Amino acid sequence: MTRIRVLFGVAAAAMAVGLWFALTAPPDALQGEYSRIINVHVPSLWLAFLAFGVTALGSIMWLWKKKQRWDRLASASAEVGVLFTGIGLFTGMVWGQAVWGRAWDWGDPRLTSTAVMFFVYLGYIALRNAVDDPVVKARRSAILGVVAVVQVPLVYFSVNLFRTLHQTQSIRPDGSTMPAEMLVAMLVNVAAFTILYVALMAARTDIARIEEANRETELLAGDAVKPPKLSEVGDV
Amino acid sequence: MSDTVIVAGVFVISYGMIIAYSVYLHLRRRRAATRS
Numbered sequence: 001m002t003r004i005r006v007l008f009g010v011a012a013a014a015m016a017v018g019l020w021f022a023l024t025a026p027p028d029a030l031q032g033e034y035s036r037i038i039n040v041h042v043p044s045l046w047l048a049f050l051a052f053g054v055t056a057l058g059s060i061m062w063l064w065k066k067k068q069r070w071d072r073l074a075s076a077s078a079e080v081g082v083l084f085t086g087i088g089l090f091t092g093m094v095w096g097q098a099v100w101g102r103a104w105d106w107g108d109p110r111l112t113s114t115a116v117m118f119f120v121y122l123g124y125i126a127l128r129n130a131v132d133d134p135v136v137k138a139r140r141s142a143i144l145g146v147v148a149v150v151q152v153p154l155v156y157f158s159v160n161l162f163r164t165l166h167q168t169q170s171i172r173p174d175g176s177t178m179p180a181e182m183l184v185a186m187l188v189n190v191a192a193f194t195i196l197y198v199a200l201m202a203a204r205t206d207i208a209r210i211e212e213a214n215r216e217t218e219l220l221a222g223d224a225v226k227p228p229k230l231s232e233v234g235d236v
Numbered sequence: 237m238s239d240t241v242i243v244a245g246v247f248v249i250s251y252g253m254i255i256a257y258s259v260y261l262h263l264r265r266r267r268a269a270t271r272s
Contacts, residue, residue: 008258015254019247033239040250083257087250094246098239196254203261210268217272 004206007199011192018043018192025185034098037091039186042170043193045088045114049152050197051081052121059145062138068212069205071138074145076204078124080197085118100165109158110166117151124148134212 018039028035058074061067092111093103106112124144131137159168170178170186178186 015251019251022247033243036243037246040247044250083253087253091246091250094242098242200258200261203258203265207261207265207268210265210272214268214271 004199004202007195007202011196011199014192014195018189021185021188025182026179028182031099034095035182037095038170038182039189041088041091041095042186043189044084044091046190047084047193047197048081048088048117049156050194051077051084052117052149052152054201055081055121055124055145056149059142062142063146068134068138069209071134071142072205072208072212073201075125075128075141076201076208078121078141078145079204080200082118082121082125084193084197085114085121089114089118096165105165108165109162110155110164113151113155113158117148117155120144120148120151134215 022036022039025036025039027033054077055074058070058072058077062070062074092114096105096111097103104111124141127144128137128141131140159166170176171183176183
């Protein structure tokens with residue numbers, strides 16, 4: 001618990017520094033104050049990609065090693081990923097309404113593929129809640145976790161494959177299209193959100209571990225107090 | 237509504253969601269620990 005508290009303390013400090021950078025970075029000449037949204041939008045979707053990648057890694061490791069901790073890692077990361085995909089979609093819609101004049105466009109591959117990714121991982125969480133048996137739950141969600149990760153490169157490269165409304169990446173192999181002050185602010189926030197991810201993962205996997213232990217205890221206790229069936233009783 | 241207010245609202249809601257999820261994890265962990 002102390003480790004988790006320290007992690008959350010570090011994450012809160014990092015997020016505060018990130019917020020300060022986001023609010024003090026110079027506004028864009030055309031977009032004005034709306035350009036500050038990049039400091040939440042990009043880090044959120046970076047975290048979503050990272051989280052779903054970790055889910056795939058945990059899923060592969062579970063299928064290979066069949067160790068419960070890999071299932072805990074995969075499921076915790078999917079939950080955190082869904083949260084940050086939601087934040088990324090929300091911030092993107094407000095930003096889009098301001099600079100494009102519309103919050104949503106189903107014809108834009110980046111927007112649509114991100115929404116599909118969001119709902120697929122919501123389905124991953126629903127799948128886990130629909131199955132009681134821990135091994136069946138881990139196997140089914142691991143298969144989905146491996147299959148669903150193909151969406152991550154599709155979402156990332158959708159802006160290069162189909163040029164429509166959403167802009168291409170601001171950071172490319174040949175450099176950045178952003179001014180240095182705005183780029184630094186965004187990268188500080190990417191780092192802060194990554195630290196936050198570590199803290200959230202530590203807490204979420206710890207909860208899963210405790211709940212699994214509780215479930216095993218309850219099952220054992222349940223067997224101990226279960227009344228015998230009449231057919232099992234000899235002379236009454 | 238001014239641009240600054242809308243952008244401030246985006247930050248408040250986004251950070252609020254993160255804080256709400258962190259509080260949820262804290263409460264769920266406490267409940268799980270109490271039952272163990």
